[in-house]
Amino acid sequence: MNNSILVVVLASAVTYGTPLAFAALGELLTERSGVLNLGVEGMMLVGAVMGFWAVQHVPGSGPVALCVAVAVAALAGGTMALIHSFLVITLRANQIVSGLALTIFAGAGGLSSYLGGVLNLADAPARHQFNAFLPAGLRHAPIVGPILFDQTALVYVSWVFVALAMLYLTRTRLGLNVRAVGESPEAADAMGINVTAYRYAHTIAGGALAGIGGAAFSLAITPQWVDGLTEGAGWIAIALVIFAFWRPGLCLLGAYFFGAFAGLPFTLQSRGVTIVPELFQALPYVMTILALVLVSSAGARRHLGAPSALGIPHVREER
Amino acid sequence: MSFPLRIERRLRQPRWLSVAVPVVSVVVAFGAMTLLLLATGHSPGHTFGRLFHSAFVGRSSLDATFVAATPLAFTGLCAAVAFRMNLFNIGGEGQLYAGAITGAGTALLLHGAPGPVAIFAMIVAGAAGGAAFALVPGLLRAFLSTNEIIVSLMLNYVAGLVLTYLIFDSRSYWRDTSTPDARVFPQGKTLPNASSWPTAHIGLIVPLGFLVAVVIAVLVHVLYTRTRFGFEVRVIGDSPRAARYAGMRTRRKIIAVMALSGAIAGVGGASQDGDFRHVLDPRGLQQSGYGYSGIVIAALARYNPFAVCVVAFLLGGLQNAGYTLQGADFPSGLVGVMQGLILFCALGGELLVRYRITVDRRSSRRAPAAAEVAP
Numbered sequence: 295m296n297n298s299i300l301v302v303v304l305a306s307a308v309t310y311g312t313p314l315a316f317a318a319l320g321e322l323l324t325e326r327s328g329v330l331n332l333g334v335e336g337m338m339l340v341g342a343v344m345g346f347w348a349v350q351h352v353p354g355s356g357p358v359a360l361c362v363a364v365a366v367a368a369l370a371g372g373t374m375a376l377i378h379s380f381l382v383i384t385l386r387a388n389q390i391v392s393g394l395a396l397t398i399f400a401g402a403g404g405l406s407s408y409l410g411g412v413l414n415l416a417d418a419p420a421r422h423q424f425n426a427f428l429p430a431g432l433r434h435a436p437i438v439g440p441i442l443f444d445q446t447a448l449v450y451v452s453w454v455f456v457a458l459a460m461l462y463l464t465r466t467r468l469g470l471n472v473r474a475v476g477e478s479p480e481a482a483d484a485m486g487i488n489v490t491a492y493r494y495a496h497t498i499a500g501g502a503l504a505g506i507g508g509a510a511f512s513l514a515i516t517p518q519w520v521d522g523l524t525e526g527a528g529w530i531a532i533a534l535v536i537f538a539f540w541r542p543g544l545c546l547l548g549a550y551f552f553g554a555f556a557g558l559p560f561t562l563q564s565r566g567v568t569i570v571p572e573l574f575q576a577l578p579y580v581m582t583i584l585a586l587v588l589v590s591s592a593g594a595r596r597h598l599g600a601p602s603a604l605g606i607p608h609v610r611e612e613r
Numbered sequence: 614m615s616f617p618l619r620i621e622r623r624l625r626q627p628r629w630l631s632v633a634v635p636v637v638s639v640v641v642a643f644g645a646m647t648l649l650l651l652a653t654g655h656s657p658g659h660t661f662g663r664l665f666h667s668a669f670v671g672r673s674s675l676d677a678t679f680v681a682a683t684p685l686a687f688t689g690l691c692a693a694v695a696f697r698m699n700l701f702n703i704g705g706e707g708q709l710y711a712g713a714i715t716g717a718g719t720a721l722l723l724h725g726a727p728g729p730v731a732i733f734a735m736i737v738a739g740a741a742g743g744a745a746f747a748l749v750p751g752l753l754r755a756f757l758s759t760n761e762i763i764v765s766l767m768l769n770y771v772a773g774l775v776l777t778y779l780i781f782d783s784r785s786y787w788r789d790t791s792t793p794d795a796r797v798f799p800q801g802k803t804l805p806n807a808s809s810w811p812t813a814h815i816g817l818i819v820p821l822g823f824l825v826a827v828v829i830a831v832l833v834h835v836l837y838t839r840t841r842f843g844f845e846v847r848v849i850g851d852s853p854r855a856a857r858y859a860g861m862r863t864r865r866k867i868i869a870v871m872a873l874s875g876a877i878a879g880v881g882g883a884s885q886d887g888d889f890r891h892v893l894d895p896r897g898l899q900q901s902g903y904g905y906s907g908i909v910i911a912a913l914a915r916y917n918p919f920a921v922c923v924v925a926f927l928l929g930g931l932q933n934a935g936y937t938l939q940g941a942d943f944p945s946g947l948v949g950v951m952q953g954l955i956l957f958c959a960l961g962g963e964l965l966v967r968y969r970i971t972v973d974r975r976s977s978r979r980a981p982a983a984a985e986v987a988p
Binding site: 392399407410570579 | 649701759762763764768771775902905945948949956960963
């Protein structure tokens with residue numbers, strides 16, 4: 295039963311969806327504070343390369359090294375996001391251009407490739423990697439075993455993060471402030487909320503989560519350093535935020551949905567089903583466009599929640 | 614709690630600043646690059662020397678730089694045309710693919726036609742393909758106010774997948790299926806000789822595509838500075854509200870500008886077929902990322918069409934050098950890092966052009982001033 299095509303596809307959806315979930319959750323926090331960061335792909339790759347470097351060099355047992363590696367990946371991603379924050383929040387640069395610059399600077403053919411080369415990371419297997427760790431009885435349970443329990447710790451961490459983000463945004467004072475900053479920075483400013491600090495904090499947190507998402511590739515899925523190993527996952531994460539209407543719970547579901555499409559062609563082909571792989575790979579993008587069209591009709595926009603001040607710098611003197 | 618620096622908008626932008634700021638940006642970027650190279654144990658002088666040499670010294674370097682610069686000039690113009698109206702078409706990549714598909718298809722259809730006819734038809738077909746593809750985000754933006762950034766970005770991937778499908782996973786018109794070998798190792802049909810674009814030999818070998826890009830830059834400049842259309846585009850870009858009060862038809866302008874922007878990228882795609890590749894080449898096109906570099910170029914050129922051509926040449930040199938020097942003894946990824954750093958510095962420098970940074974004396978001296986008054 296566990297070998298049936300549906301179970302295999304769902305299990306791979308969770309595996310491939312996890313890096314997307316981290317990165318999209320990060321971008322969601324960033325966008326909720328009114329900052330658009332198109333540099334997710336670059337931040338993921340730098341997180342992936344630095345996380346992999348850490349796991350190769352940190353002494354200690356597997357779990358310790360892996361925890362340190364994830365922390366290093368988050369730090370690396372956050373540092374990249376700091377560049378973007380400084381440019382767009384303090385210097386009021388164009389957010390789109392700055393985000394793309396970040397991807398060019400940090401992404402494949404940029405800093406991540408540079409670091410991978412300088413630190414000599416290519417062509418070596420990871421010293422430690424994230425494995426499924428739950429007892430075999432659970433992992434081999436019918437249907438739910440492979441999908442939910444035969445997974446790495448990162449999957450469960452992503453669930454915790456999504457739950458925390460939901461509580462944070464909707465049930466805490468800080469979360470309310472974030473939403474105010476993203477919807478109407480002038481009103482937030484007038485209430486005495488430090489718009490600049492909130493935007494910095496959430497952009498950097500978003501970068502850290504993207505870094506962890508990258509590490510999910512280099513420490514769990516691949517697990518080694520290959521130049522450009524995220525293969526556009528960062529862009530899908532940006533699409534996912536819209537697809538999920540800026541809500542963390544939907545973000546996780548969407549990540550698994552997109553993850554399923556990423557893994558589906560391989561699964562089907564290995565079973566001798568002839569399909570056009572490009573058709574499946576294009577579906578997430580087409581569906582994102584459809585979701586976006588749905589969100590953009592005026593009435594839906596109010597209910598579904600694109601932050602109104604997304605992409606607009608807040609300049610107190612000019613309001 | 615008072616920050617001693619104040620940032621205030623300049624009422625007038627001095628002319629010398631718009632030259633000084635980009636120059637200083639590049640210098641700062643090179644400074645940051647030097648630090649990075651030193652930190653990783655590379656010799657900055659040696660590395661920069663090699664980079665400069667293989668980009669701009671000697672005839673063969675310059676010829677290769679023109680080859681690298683040609684697509685960048687097209688995608689740079691594509692971005693500049695749209696960004697000028699605050700229309701963020703970042704789909705130059707996909708529109709270039711679309712133009713490459715229609716351009717190559719036309720060249721194959723016109724098998725046997727004389728050269729000039731085939732080449733002209735390729736340019737038109739490329740422009741039409743790119744424009745049609747750009748109309749998807751354009752129409753959605755105009756009629757449903759859907760965010761054109763994400764739609765055009767998503768369509769880049771769709772176009773890339775279509776490109777792969779045509780050559781690798783179907784028996785399409787573009788794919789070569791004439792020999793058993795070509796059926797096993799998928800590749801595109803070679804375009805007829807007549808559809809190879811000529812090159813201009815003016816001391817250096819300049820591809821026709823680059824000259825076409827320069828002509829387009831001139832036309833765009835005239836369109837944007839000398840016509841009513843261009844005036845309205847600039848007003849809409851600077852202040853959509855003012856444009857609406859003045860009764861300008863914003864919707865039509867959005868559609869027209871998106872189509873124009875896509876058409877330029879599409880001609881860039883046709884130029885890839887005709888100038889360099891002579892085959893529809895999914896891998897080569899997708900590895901290059903011309904569209905994204907084009908946005909960098911447009912931003913560095915501050916959306917000025919002539920500056921786009923110059924910046925495309927300079928960054929083309931950088932890419933060409935990075936490609937030539939690729940190897941064990943040259944740090945990989947250096948070119949991307951440099952492009953990113955230059956753009957970061959230029960974006961930061963933009964602030965100096967638009968705003969004035971002053972040290973706020975009042976807040977820092979308030980306490981002593983009060984003490985003086987007291988007695």
